Amino acid sequence: MGITKNKKMLIKGAGKFMAKIPNRDELITIGTLNNMLLDIQLDMQDIEGGDSSVPLDALLRKKTIDITAQDAKFDLNLVRLVLGSKLREGVSGASYRLVTETVTVPGESPYQVLLTEAAATSPAIKAYEDVITGTDVTTGVTVTGNKAVFETALAGKKVVIVYPVALSGVQQDDDGFVWELEEKHVIQEVNGKCEAELVFGTSLYTTPEISVRTLTGNKLLKQLSNGTPTEEQYLVEGGKLIFNAALKDVAIYVNYKRNEVVDVLDISSRDLPLTVHLVHDGRFEQKDGSVQGYQTELYQCRVKSNFTIDAQRQQASTHSVTLTVIDPERFDNKLGTIKRYEVATASANN
Incomplete structure (x- = not known):
């Protein structure tokens, strides 16, 4: 007798969901599913003839497969799935951040202090005596890297220095605000x-x-x-x-x-929803101690319905999106697969 994995199982949760852009490495993962609905609709038309009140046959006019995922957490990638626009990550209106540091100038030469961080060359530093609202003494302070050098007149005094520090991995962009x-x-x-x-x-x-x-x-x-x-x-x-x-x-x-x-997702009048490859996976422990799983894979899908961010007072918001299967035009006419499997004990918690 051949091996079979298709024994009945209890589905006890929503599972995991992934959308992959075809021929690219980009993945959109909805990791905190509240609900997942797979809906297969068949549009059948009766074929009638003769004097019989019973149809002679039925004609399948259309097969519609929809998958709806509801996420408990807001994810900009989910919005991108709907809008189809490009996500720009790590952009800022300035390629630096300002650091305020208070130092005490040595009473004897050399009149210099090492700062906590290395200063960028632009914009120019500012320095004030005693407090940030004190006298401007910028002309008496020179900062190179993380070294601040002071004029003799500031010896022994407390100086507040405001200096820029370059942000690593950040791109300057007009939308970075x-x-x-x-x-x-x-x-x-x-x-x-x-x-x-x-x-x-x-x-x-x-x-x-x-x-x-x-x-x-x-x-x-x-x-x-x-x-x-x-x-x-x-x-x-x-x-x-x-x-x-x-x-x-x-x-x-x-x-x-x-x-x-910020990470920026543009809202454009010309972008179309992304066409994606979907995978939904659910694995659950059964009464007999085994971990049973099922996985649905749909080769090409596109967003079908509205995406709504429903923010309400004193209430957690969920976000859902519905995608419908479109024909990937494969030589074998497949739209996707549904698989049943049993998970080994060692990997059951992954």
């Missing part, structure tokens, strides 16, 4: 200036497009390029917003763009 929304501040007086220091002020985008409104009256304040701001204006000074003295202790909220290392 995120919006910071509704960041709340209370305008405070510091060294005679009424100001609010942005949380990500050291990484403002080239054109941050800052929007400032008062929290109580929802009054929009206008940005001033230079000069002294009025009660309805503000200045951008580094990573700080400078206001008129009349706005002291006023609560505001700020929206602005800042640099961030």
Whole structure:
């Protein structure tokens, strides 16, 4: 008697799901499935003839195979499957990050200190005496690599240095930013200036497009390029917003763009959904202690239905996508396969 693996099994979960772009190494894996549905639809048409009320035969007009995967975690690759656009990984609006470091200058020559990290050549470093809001002493500090050299006048003093550090593996791109929304501040007086220091002020985008409104009256304040701001204006000074003295202790909220290392998926009017090779695998322990599995492989599929991100208050969101089989035009007319197997004990937990 031949070996058979097709004994009945209990399916106790959703299994794993993978989509592979044909002839490429790129894989899209939905690793946290909530639900997986394989739907095979047959469109049959009766063939009738004579006086009989019973069809003579049936004609298969169409065979439709749909597979729906529901994921518990958001994955940008799943959106890419629907949109078909290219995913750009590790891009940023700036190829550097700013580091703020406080050092004490030696009281005797040589007046130099080793910094924690090596500084990039651009943008230029900034240095302040004692605190970051102190006197600007940038002209008295020279930074090369991770070595900071100071003028004699700064001997024995505490100096705050703000310097750029190159980001490894990051590509500079105009889309390398995120919006910071509704960041709340209370305008405070510091060294005679009424100001609010942005949380990500050291990484403002080239054109941050800052929007400032008062929290109580929802009054929009206008940005001033230079000069002294009025009660309805503000200045951008580094990573700080400078206001008129009349706005002291006023609560505001700020929206602005800042640099961030991001993965970007473009939403284009011309891209089509990806055509992919699908594999679904499920393996489950049975009552007799064995681990039984089944695997569905579909050679060519394309997205059929909508993809929805359903974000709700105090509720975890799931994301689902439905794909339908299209003819891969193979010489053997196969659309895919469904396999049954038994897993060896040593690999059952993989």
